[in-house]
Amino acid sequence: MLAAREEAIIQAVNRLLAEKGFDAMTVDEVAADVGIAKASLYKHFQSKEELAAAAMVRVMQRAEEFLAAVDAQLVPLDKLKVVVRWMLETLLAGQMPTLPSQNSSLRAVLLANRDYIDALMRISDTLGRWIESAQADGSVNSRLPAVAVLYTLYARACDPVVEFLKAGGQHSDAEIVELVMCTCFEGLNSRG
Template identity: 40%
Template sequence: MGIFGKLSFKDQTFRLREDAILDATTRVLASKGFDLMTMDDVASEVGISKPILYKHFKSKDDLVGAAMIRLIEGALDFLERLPQEETAMGRLRALLAWALRVRLEGGLPFLPSTSPHVRDMLTRNLRYVTRVLKLNGILKGLVGEAKKTGELDGELPDDVILFSYYSRTCDPAVEYLRLYGKMDDQQIVAYMLDVCFRGIAVRP
């Protein structure tokens, strides 16, 4: 029995509407950005009134925080569902591929990298910070394992590798490849993974 089987019809409706609100928030953020997005935009996108929207989220900051928390939880859930036998490098590659696919589908607004206000707001959100620290800890462990197996450069500091890895999720090359590269999404993801993990220099 899934989680909805344990909820009343009213609670199920509330939960489904909340998911729809967060989906709409992500789409609006991807198209307009945080500063230009309004609660009216989100309510209109979902097809609900603004008073109903405020029953779920009391402010734009609250709404965006919830959308970003759901994104991090999606990444954590994806990692947990990978096969136990998957290597550290395999997990790093798989998660980046997942993040790029989510982004290409419009579900990964790279807000913290573009908005100081959003960065400040999220650092005050304990639920978000807790999940980010958990994800970062997992990834740092994977980087360490991949270094031990010689799959990642052991001379590079962990933070250099991690922040380079994170930057790939908001690399503008993705949009340029989609607009001008005449590639489908699967090819874009494959090439971005190749550039991230193998570089652009000629291989010996």
Template identity: 40%
Template sequence: MSIFSKLNFKDQAFRLREDAILDATTTILASKGFDLMTMDDVANQIGISKPSLYKHFKSKEDLVGAAMIRLIDGAISQLESLPESLNAKEKLGALLEWALRVRLGGGLPFLPSTSNAVREMLMRNLKYVGRVIKLNNQLEKLVIRAQKEGDLNPDLHSDVILFSYYARSCDPAVEYLQKFSKMDTDSIVENMLRVCFQGLEKISK
């Protein structure tokens, strides 16, 4: 085996371990939150030493930042992969469905909405901020287009719709429904989408 092949294999192994670290981080964040999560928690969950973990990420802040960047990248990739045949509202609905399913699977901690300290920490991460701005711009354009197409209320300010949309992705009702209702994942997702886009009023037929 050539030196290049060996290096390539080592790079692949490094990347796989990093993915495992981020998977563990996301799971722990979703269950314990930022303040209670420790680097020991992450290292123990994937069975590596803490010094090995620090070879990938030098601090808990860097680790959480990387995990959140990966989540935002996942949302951007999901949005960009949607068929062009979908209209703006359908794309918004499809992305929210994806986010809710990831969340119900324990893969989407809603950190910035629960802690000022975490929000300030993430705002210092320029890479994260850049990804958030990119996603926000894409979603804002979809909201405005859906309003122009008559699929979302044109009388509401687009920011009200956009931030209400964001709120649905971190609505604590999702966890309550998952823990205390008899609804399955599909039913929870379907009903949360209806609340987001149709509200709580009965629709006259």
């Protein structure tokens, strides 16, 4: 029962973070969404930051599962494209938590969370290998530091362009994914 309750809490946090972001989400909303008292919520998680960290650990677990399922026969660039497509689709489905990049208390909790850090390192290592291979075969610009490419790909998971295009109502989710994929992998250069 405890595990089921924590799972329900994490799902609620994930949804609320995706919808509202960290700053706007409240612990009261999480408790109400799960149907428990705020005091009961604090028996599972000590703070709003711990709630967000638990949601991020869950996303990292899903990302690792996805990476493990990527077709090993794909060329490195196509592996990277598959991952970015998954991130964009997850974001559009409201399943990607939106966290502030400059919140020091949240950052401290995330950096202290061994599960989060370990998963982040494993994911970064996998993507880093694919980036370096794509640079070696000439499909990704080798003048760019691999870490800059990695952070560019990670940024797609919280890309405000996706939200702006969705709010504009002129494009379907599939079209938004293709537009962002194009700007990410082909850039803004004219293709004369």
